[in-house]
Structure formats: structure tokens, C-alpha cells
Amino acid sequence: MRSGARITTGRPRRLGAAGGPPTGEPPTAVERDVLEQVVHASADGVLAFGPDARVTLWNPMMERLLTVPAADALGRPVVELLPQAAPGEADDAVTVTLAGGRTAVHERTLPRRGRRAPRVLELAYQPLHDAEGRPSGGLAIVRDVTARRSAELARAAAERAADRSHRLQALTAALSEAASVEQVAEVIVYKGMGAIGADAGSLALLRTTADGEQQFEIVRTSGFATEVVSRYRFHPVTPGRPLSDAVTARVPVLLATAAEWTERYADVAFETPYPAFEGFAGLPIVSRGRVLAGVSFSFREAQEFDDSVRTFLATLAEQCAQALERAGLFEAERAARASAEAASRAKGEFLATMSHELRTPLNAIAGYSDLLLMELHGPLTAAQRDDVERLQRGQRQLLALVDDVLTFANRDEDGARVALADVEVAAVLDAAASAAAPRLAAKEIAFERPPADPSLRVRADAARLRQVVHNLLSNAGKFTDAGGRVVLGAEARGDAVAIAVRDTGRGIPAHEHEAIFAPFTQLERGYTRTADGTGLGLAIARELARAMGGDVLVESAPGAGSVFTVVVPRA
Template sequence: MPRTTSEGDGSGREAAAERARLVAELATERERLRSVVLHTPAPLALTEGPDHRFTLVNEAYKRISGGGRDVTGLTPRTAFPELAGSGIHEVFDQVYATGEPWVGPETLVRFDRDGTGVMDTWFDLRFEPVRNAEGRVVGVLNLAVEVTEQVGARRAVEELLARSERARAEAEAARAALAASEVQFRMLADAIPTLAWTAQADGYIDWYNARWYEYTGTTPEQMEGWGWQSVHDPAALPDVIARWQASIATGAVFEMTFPLRGADGQFRPFLTRVVPLRDASGRVVRWVGTNADVTSEREARAAAERAQAAAEAANRAKGEFLAVMSHELRTPLNAIGGYAELLELGIRGPITDAQRADLARIQASQKHLLGLINQVLNYTRVDAGAVRYDLARVPLADALVGAEALVLPQARARGLTLALGECPPGLVARADPDKLQQVLLNLLTNAVKFTETGGELHVTCAEREAQVAIAVADTGVGIAAEKLASIFEPFVQVDQGLTRQHEGVGLGLAISRELARGMGGDLTAESTPGVGSTFTLTLPRA
């Protein structure tokens, strides 16, 4: 049955009212949803249209987007120009065009969030397409949860784990290197001829090298710990133990020589040295000891002492022989001189001129031989330490003038120039005046002997801190470098061809040096063959 007009109007009004109610509820729901979005703690923003203009931005999003800055009505490219090239702007385009959501966990975003400059921030990003009733994409919902602190904490943990792993690997490598080093150490210790061992901090010996077992004929089981005492001399063992315990208590280096019994049952002396190994805090953690056989050294030292004693005895015998020989020779030489004088006086009858000349030659030879013998006697007294020194203050200028007066006639006779340099005023030596004159005369006489006619002699003196120095220089034949060191040795004649022209026994310089040293000084020489020599006498300054 068809409806009446009044019924139709009523149904239309009801439908309109229902639509109005539904629209109102939808508006209310949208407002409620908008309020939830605006006040949710998660940063949310809604963009609409292909240019992605922000139409809904909650407070949390405003805070992360730039210190509360409201980007509503702006596009991402306008609001965040510093993101150009990062790919974020392109994500908006991609989601809007494809309708597919995009998720980017722990995405690094570099932007100016508070106006102080671009900074690194990490976000968990999510981009969702927003569709209308027909299902067409009309916008993009952007969720951005900051995870900078979480990323930093995780990376810190990862870095700690990485460092721990590196430390573990380094420790493993160090342990491997230590093991290899210990193997090398033991191989080296086994190869050396010296006995070697290591001990714990308390002195408990836990390792010996192969040389120890070879020498002692023992086994590791016999020697472990304190078993080493069995190869020690019982007489020396208490002292060894006491000193070893003292080193353990104080950390001091142990050094001692004592006997060790070999596999043959014989004891040999060993120089033992034990040094502590300390940790970074200075605490002793181990000991390393070595035992060096010093039998050969002791035998060599004893042999050297015996040789020295024999040489000293031979030297004494030589001195005694020279002294006796000299005394025995002086008697007939004095007799020769006496008889020559008697003959010269005519006591035995008249003599001819030829005989008188012969007697003169006999007397000259007798005096020369007597002088040589006196030199030998002087040397034996000096060498035996029997010379007495009367030390006094001696002005050098006076000593040089006195020596010059005695030598000047000889120098002139050979056509030499003797130049005496001036001494610094008041320069005084502490010396024996007679011994000083003897040395100076010997140096000047030698210079005259070995300088050719027309040559020069120069004598100078100078002060050297606590000493004075007198230099006697000549322009004579000189001395070869390889022979210069031996000229002060007794009975040494450097050049036989030269010394035969001026006979002597080679004792003058030896006596002069011993006299110089006996007065607290020394005598040295410098020389160049063909140029000349310089002898320098040094004495203590008074």
C-alpha cells in the first residue's frame, strides 16, 4: 500500500536528523582524535597534498622540530631546508606517491633543532599514507621518536664491548708472546755456558737451565725448591742461606762466590749473582740467578801474582847484582887511576911525552868508566827506593840559572845556542834542590849531545794550576814515535848509531824520571825525527 505524503515527509526528516547526528558524532570524533594527536607524547605531524604542507602538528613534534617552533602551514622543504640531500624530503614524496608506509629505525637526521646550528640527532621514523573515503592518498602521517640517548648508550656499550674484545685479544697476544718469549729465554739460557735458574718471590727455585744439571749431575726432582743445598759445600752453606734470606727479605741483589759440587764430586768456585724482577709497583715477583765458574780466573790471578812476585824477585836480584858489581869494579878502577897518577908524577922514573899522553888517555878512560859505574849505583839506589828526598821551596828562576851555568861551556864548545826563557815572577816549586839540579843537568846534557853544531836549545817554565812545568827543547835528531815510549826504560838506547858517539849505559832518563816522580812530579817527552825533542819536567807548585 503506497505511503501517504505525511509519512514520506516524516521518514525524510528522520533520515536528515540521523545524518546530522552522524556528522556531529564524526566531527566530535575527529576533534577527539585531533586532541589525542595534539597531546600525545609521541611526535606526530600530518601533511596534506602533494607538496606535503603541515596541517596538524602536535606539541611533541614542535619541540623536536626546533625548540617549540610551529611548522603548521609550511612544507618540509620550507620548514627544514637543512635536510636537503639527506633523503628525508624524498620519503614524503615516495609515501605519497606509492601509498606504502616507510620505516627508518635509528635514522641520523642532521638539522638545526634549536637555532644554534646543525646537530646530529637520531630518530625512529615512520611515514604512513593517509587516505580519503575513496581510498586515495591525500596526506602523510609522520611519526618521529627521538632515540639519540638510546643510540649513544648502545654505541657506548658497543664501544666498551669492542674495547673489551680488543683488550682480550691483546691479552691473548701478550700471553702468547710471553709464552714464546719464555721459550726463547729458556732456549737461550740452556745454550749459555753459565749455570742459570729462576725462583719465586719467596726464594723457591722452580727452574734450572740444562747447564746446571750437566754440571751437578742432578735431576729436576732432586733440585726443586730448596734441593740446591745438596750440591753446596757444607762449610759455606750457612753463610749462603743467611745472605740469600736477607736478599729475599729486603729485595737486594745477591752476590757471593762459593763452591758448588760437580758431577765428578769436586767442588769448584762459582760467582753467583741473583737479581730481583719487580712489577709496576716495585714488588719483587721473581728472581733470576746465574752461577759463573771462576776457577780459571782464580788460577790466572794466582799465576799473575806468582809471575809478579818472580819479576819483583828478579828485579831485586838484578839490583843487588848491579850494586855488587859496581862496588867490585870501583876498586880496580880507583887503583888504575892511582897508579896512572904515580907514573905521571915520575915516581917510577922519568916518562916521555908519548908516555904522558898515554897516561892521560888511561886516566880519561878510568874517569869515564867510573862515571858509568856511578850511574849504575845511582839507579840501583833509586830503583830500590833508597833515595831520600829533602823537599823545600825552590825558585825556578834560580834553578835554571844554576843549571845553565854548568852546561853553557859544553853548548858553546859544540857551537850551540842555549836560550833561557824568563820564568813568571815568584814561580816556586816544591822539590829537592839537588835532585832537581841533577834532572835538569841530565836533560840539558842530553840535548847538547844529540844536537848538531849550529842547533838551538830552549829552556822555558810555566805554571799549570797546582803544578809547575820546565820544558827543555832542542833542534836535534829527534826520536821515532814507536821508540818514544821506551826511552825512560833502564838500559835502553834508542839509536845505537848515535849513542856510540856519546857512550852511556842508558840510565840517565830512567833515573831522571824516577827522581821526578819521587818529588811528586813526572817527566814526559815529545819528539819529531829531524825536527827535535822536548822534555817536560812537572813538579808540585809550592
């Protein structure tokens, strides 16, 4: 017989035919030898114990699993040899087995022994009975399941990592859509808690008080009582508190158990809001070297902050920092836009008021100059009549400037208001030419207005189109010197009509072609300006043209003059 492999308990019985129930007959020598060979060669550890719970069988695999020779194991109490999870637990299993109880399976961890790593063993107990069916001992099958358990743990860890990765992707996507600090805080707290499995969470912005002290302002929480949130909504950054230490040192503070709480933060371990929690993670939110906030997660159960969890928390903090920085920029942009819009409204209201006030005296000038020309108060000399006509031209020019300001000030948010109708192009050109000709002649600028096709009609606002052409002619006159030439004409271009104003003026550099259409833009600035105006003419011309479905285009170069063309849809 092989050492440690002999069965010595009870009275073995032979199995019936085809593996049936025992016959009550003892096994033959051949059967007994086969049984002992099977036990000896088993890949599992096999041990047996008698009614006194002492080992009676210890196969070679048991020797390898527990590193205890059979000679040392036989006759010893089984509870001294098997690994135990808790005091008395293995003894209970043996007691139940000896009483003839049902088969029990236990899992035990065998601690490290020397260079041998810890192993996980699975123990299956089976009661043994004598020929009369009375309990006569027990059998234990011991299997090394370390590899299986490691694979299960690795699979579970991989599943948790995949789940966290999926949740992190969802969190990142939600953060990319968050446009305010409040929205960022909501995503971080709620989705962060779900991703990490926390029971409570909060995001506290770092603020500087008027006294220069730093304090937290909690902007979002979950899992804490309302009175706790109210109490801690504003609280100072105080050394010796976990989140304060995290933002001060700029490193996470991770507390896995209540014991760590007590060891590191004894003064606050039992202070609200912490008593109900065991695990804690405090994360500093840092962007561009500046601490923006602190995020905390609390857990009702102890945690294992392994490398994968730490990496996840670091990534979460980084995403939060980017989102808060982005939200801050969004809010600053919104505030700046609101301020600019308020300033623009105030400017528009001022311009509208001043323009209305200016029209009153200008209308008076127009009325009295008309009375003078009608000679109701007596005849005028040729020189006097010329002076009054100059006065009228100046009044009309100033009134046109006032109209430009009013047009600009009265725009709504969608641009200028227009009333479209079928408009005869020749009539628009005639009206604009009659108003511009005297001013151009006064500057000794030749003005040409070739006859337009009387059939040309456009879909436009007649008054607005006249204002556009007037502004283009006025602009040409300002920048064309005496002896120059201005030409006003129109032609059909497919489904549109192009009304062009050509001049032989100074010309405009290519890089300024778009800038000249900005409101209040003038290429000449300062006291050396030779052309007057508000800088609104071209801006209003383009805006009105676009409101009518067209545009104003420019072709120009220094010293080569300019061509401004208003293109509007053909009727």
C-alpha cells in the first residue's frame, strides 16, 4: 500500500452492479487496491477522518497543497490542518459532517508560506457511513481554485473597468454639452456618483473672500441631508479636513475605511456630514495650474482604491477641470455679450433721441430757406439766392446724415426693416441723381448718368433703395477730388439688376474692402481727415441691400478709383 493512502475508517462496502447502491459486502482486495490507486493519483486533495475527527487518510495531493507529509497528518485533529476562515468555522463543518449532515462546500484562503503565494482552496465535505448506515466519519475533497478565482476576479475587474469606461464616456459627452458651472456640477456629481458607485457626492467651487481668505462654495450635492448642505454651503478651506487637504496639496485624499478616517482625521471623523460613511474620495480640480474646485464622493461601505480606480478618479477630475474652465469661458462670453448688447442698446437709444432732436431745427432751416427763395419777404439778389441754395444743400446733407443715424439706431435684432414691392430702377436713379448732382457740381466733380433701360424693375423697398444709392453717391463724392468723375448706371445681370457707382477717387486697399462696411468705420482718422461723415453710409447701404435680398460689392485699388455696386433681385 502507498503511504498515507490506506482507507482505515468504517467497514467499506462493495458497490452493486453498474454502480448501484452498496451491497453490504466488503470490497475485494482488487477493488480496494483500485480505490486506493484512484485516491493516490487524484488531482484533488483527499482526506478522511474518523468519528473522533482525526485524520485517517491523507493522499499525496494533500501533502502538496498543505505542505504537510502524510506521516505528520495521520492521527491529528482535522481542524488543526485545514485552513479556517474564522475561529471554529472548520470545526463546525466537521461536526456537521460527523453527524451525518449534508455535503458542505467551503472556500478558504491559504496564507502565504515562505515564497509560496497565497492560494484559494475549495473544501467539499461528505459524511461516511458504516454497513448499518450509521455515521462513521467524513471525507473532504480539497481543490486548488486559485487560478479559477484569479480569473473570476480578473474578469470582474475587467467588467468593472469596462463599465467605468462606458460611464466615463457618457460623463465626458454630457460635460461637452454643459454650458454653465451649474450644469457641469450636476453632471459631475450625479454621473460621477453612478460611475464610481458612490452614495453621496458634492462639488464645491473655490472662492476668495474680500479678506483674501479661501473658502468653498458648494454648488451641487447629492446624498446629504438638506440641513447639512445648508450648514456647509459656505465653509473655509481649513487644514486637517480631507477636501481642504486635497485642494491645498493638489493631490487626491482617499480614505478606504472608517479606520483610516479615525487615523488621519480623528477630529472630524464623527462630525456631520461624515459619520454615516466609511469610504471617501476628495479630488482637487486643477486647470492651468489653478485650483478651481474640489469634488468629493462618499461611500457607505469600505472601498478598495486600486490603480484602476485611482486612474478613473484622476481622469474624472481632469475632465471636470476642462469642463469648468470651458463653462467659465462661456459665462464670461455671455456676460461680455450681454454688456455689449446693453451698451449697444443705450447707444442706439441715444442716437435715436439725438437724431429726432436734430431733425426739428433742420426742418426749420428747410422751411425758412424755402420762404426766402419764395421772396415772401422781398426780392433776393443773385448772390443772396446762391447763399440760400447753399444753405439748403447743407441742410439736406445734414438731414441725410441724421437719417443714416436713425436708420442705424432703429434696426431690430434681425437687421433693417424693409417693405418689398416692384420698383422702377430709372425712377430710383433719377431721384438719387437729382439730389447728388448739385453737391458734386459744387466740388467741381463731373457727374454722368447714362439713361437706364425703362423696363428694368427690381423687387425692393423704393425708399430704402434710394437711400442705398444716395449713400453710394455721397461716398463717391467725399473721396473724389475736384476734376474727378462719378458715373451712375444700371444693367441687368441674369435674375438681378446691378446699380453701379463709379468714381475716379483715391481708391481703397484690398485689405480694407470688408472693413469699410463696418459701422462707424472711416479710413481717414484724426485731425487730418479730408472727408466728413459718420462712417455709417456704407454699413447702412450693405445692410439695407442684404435686407432686400441683395448685397453691396466693391472693386477698388489705391489710385485706380472705386466701383460700388448694389445688386438686388429683378422683379
